[in-house]
Amino acid sequence: MYRAPVEEIAFTLNYVAGLARALEDNRLGDLSSDLVDAILEEAGRFAGNEMAPLGEVGDKQGARLTDGEVKTPDGWPELYRHWREGGWNGLTAPEEFGGQNLPHMLNVAALEMWNSASMAFALAPTLTMGAIEALVAHGSDSLKATYLEKMVSGEWTGTMNLTEPHAGSDLGVLKARAERAGEGTYRIFGQKIYITWGEHDAADNIIHLVLARLPDAPAGTRGISLFLVPKFLVNDDGSLGARNDVFCHSIEHKLGIHGSPTCTMIYGDGKFGNDKGAIGWLIGEENKGLACMFTMMNNARLAVGMQGVAIAEAATQKAVSFARERTQGKAPGWNAVDGQAMSPIIEHPDIARTLITMKALTQGSRAICYACAHAIDMSHHTQGDEARHWTERAALLTPIAKSFATDAGVDVASLGIQVHGGMGFIEETGAARYLRDARIAPIYEGTNGIQAIDLVLRKLPLSSGAQVQGFMAELKIIAGDVAASNKPAFGETAERLGRAITDLEDATRWLLEAQASGRTAEALAGATPYQRLFGLVLTGAYLAKGALADTGDGHADRRVSLCRFAAENMLAETAALKDRVICGAASLEAARAVLG
């Protein structure tokens, strides 16, 4: 069973991502390190003891739809109530609406734990938090007053309604329509698919944020508006009124996250006998809906990255624990212990390599995601050039955090199955569930391929390339610090990390030049390998940063050895990735013929 790695999480927040320094410098208001520890401790307890057992139930039972009503797995409505009563839903929300206004770093760390315990469950608050954010940033005072308090408390949940059958990655072609209906209201019509927690039995009301098109809207992405459409209309006194004209038509039968209802939502079908058209309110300005969505995109993508970290952590824990218990064969040098002829499989070099690789990918992904959260926090607590710097840093890190961590989630979960041998393929073991759940994360909230396009076309050119160049200069300082430490236990870390950073610099320069000279297709051909290259380099650099921070907690030697393993076993891949970025495009273009 999952146990939250609270100590590792706190260490990574503090000494890798930068929380300790920010607290020292009083950059995050009156937050104290004691409060941070207390929050992490309690989140870990809740995730491990209360959420994780119901995560297994949820996978087995799944969400079920009967007559438009969705029943979540047994125990989930109560679990959700306990969870929101703990105040977890409003960790980062504004105090005026009942939130705690804490840094995103803490919420991201908590999200990791919720997702390790049950990714399907954690999706409900993840979506609600996104909806709150959009509403805080773009909602009218009246909408805020009516909805935010209940959403921040978690009494009402939120959803995001973007996708339609023909409009997924490309939202410009969506067809849902909105008509002006007077008194500031609109009527919404259309079908939306893949709506996470679109209907369920764990909250009194569900607040849908829906992208739709007004009759006189321009074509494409500039003609999309964002509307708030509650499941139940809200009376002036805050009580719930009539059912709105929106319902769940069906739920998907998915590979994983079975407990999370993935709904097809129908707007404006007149199902409940009222006038046709779901009643909605505009968020932000007409035709500016996509911009409203984008303000919350960074946080949402980071939240999905956390799913990758979370699954990697849980899958690694499970595999390590199995490999310690399971005995099979004799590892080289194994001396029978207590008459036990077979060795625990963790003693076999190949299993050890697999498990340590899983650890390194997990810890690297965690560090990248937390560093991204730190950048978001700093951007909110700084001004002027400094704020711009941190905003850019968050923007640069977001696609890497989302893609590298979610790829790691899939890879680590798959390795976890492998460590379990035949048992890994049996559902009751629980290892397979991690792979099934993890597999959606590289897809939704912008596929990892789209993250790579975003990274190359929009993030590298930030400040004319100065942001990424400055970041790489910081990474080189870390490599230099490793060299200066003169610790033999680092092995070849300094040289190998240095070489990997040089590969990243070369690839970055090439991509910036390719774009500057209009060779967009060539740049895009190398976008995915580049994104992975960046993630690997950050893994090496952040593991080194952690290994250099000897906090006297007794784990410094372990951190150094994990860092060295990553440097000497994983970073050599950067040369191949750089090569693919710089030399791959021509052969890719030539090979299109094989696709017929």
Added chain:
Amino acid sequence: MYRAPVEEIAFTLNYVAGLARALEDNRLGDLSSDLVDAILEEAGRFAGNEMAPLGEVGDKQGARLTDGEVKTPDGWPELYRHWREGGWNGLTAPEEFGGQNLPHMLNVAALEMWNSASMAFALAPTLTMGAIEALVAHGSDSLKATYLEKMVSGEWTGTMNLTEPHAGSDLGVLKARAERAGEGTYRIFGQKIYITWGEHDAADNIIHLVLARLPDAPAGTRGISLFLVPKFLVNDDGSLGARNDVFCHSIEHKLGIHGSPTCTMIYGDGKFGNDKGAIGWLIGEENKGLACMFTMMNNARLAVGMQGVAIAEAATQKAVSFARERTQGKAPGWNAVDGQAMSPIIEHPDIARTLITMKALTQGSRAICYACAHAIDMSHHTQGDEARHWTERAALLTPIAKSFATDAGVDVASLGIQVHGGMGFIEETGAARYLRDARIAPIYEGTNGIQAIDLVLRKLPLSSGAQVQGFMAELKIIAGDVAASNKPAFGETAERLGRAITDLEDATRWLLEAQASGRTAEALAGATPYQRLFGLVLTGAYLAKGALADTGDGHADRRVSLCRFAAENMLAETAALKDRVICGAASLEAARAVLG
């Protein structure tokens, strides 16, 4: 829906794996190239038209157990009957028992098609073929006379009973026991798990081959005997007699291959009221059971490798077809066709890269597996040194074929889901099933980690290293032929392939030296990266071999471009793998501390 790539399969058999040359040289009896084509054509038709539709049904419905009886999915018993009536079960079996005595290459090619259509279904004959092989090689004349004809025709199926809960990879500790019961019979007692098609409704009788231990057997692997235990005893006239004391206690709830019943079998429980103890007959000699199993291990491992090839092929077909139809966004340089503003996603460079990578992995895996089958065939049709050469070649190729192809199956299936975007995660789409099915193949029939141990410890030292060195010399000739061809379309193929082969040579030399000097743990630490390195080099070399063979079929340019893509985009990884083999062990050993 899957369509068998008959042309590609025939080309690979003939011009990459060596069938055309062997036929020319009359090395395979009176087999004609026309017969080969006819067999492949008909297998392709059956797999695509009759088997594939029922593969989907099987995944959805799964095998079901009621009161010890297993019901396979709707339509499967009829499908199985049609299939065996086509003569497919006895393709390679001896003619004296009704088989067709055809080369393994043909059976392996057919297995690819059955597995692409339904891996769960194809497991039934795969296990039967293994049992036939063990019986042919080691069974007494009496056992052969009683069982082989019905098994070759497929009227009766076969199983392999090896695993017990505590004895998986390490069979030395198995506990099932056998007692001598007079008249050459034995009584078998014990529990076996993960028995593929251990019980089902598609055949009249099921012939279990069971590993068990005699009372006076030595401990460990030298005290294991192999027994034949039929579900129904067979009367002297060949009719079925009493039910034997063996039954299916439960079937597993698995990640994939749902249509294949994975059974826990109980022997000797007295369930059917007869004297306790399942009646069995010895195969081979007492205490030599493991050796009997090993004679069929090469073929069984290759058959699992074919599952990887098969899933990779089917997943690639599905993804390519989806990517041609699905429109989303505008690829760089896309000009609207017929007013269609969005481009098919296949036009996006990242999707094209993904699909071409899938193609290269599929084709590389196919070539490796077919080359392995060719070596097996040649070993049967040659004598003396030549036979030894081909036996060693088959032995060397087997772990690479099994591991590289099954890893490719998982990777390609996962990429296939990614290409489908959100739809990939929905079970009805069918892309997720490929990943679920594929995930067992790197595990069973010896995990890929165990294949790597086998490759490094037992296969590299064959003929004191001369076998592997000779093989690498052959690969260098291919690289030289590419250079000599002077075709600009090959791009940098010759240099890059040459460099990859050098990496393989370096890693091989290092591993042979490490073993020679007793540094087994160090050698094993690099076994898995080495195995992948070998597979990648073979992928590059075999794609080049195919690209050099211009047969006038109009596809030579495509083959050259796929080869170049693999060389320029995938082979750069070999440097990192070599590095991991040679430099990885020390940091691995140091990092064991992180596993606690």
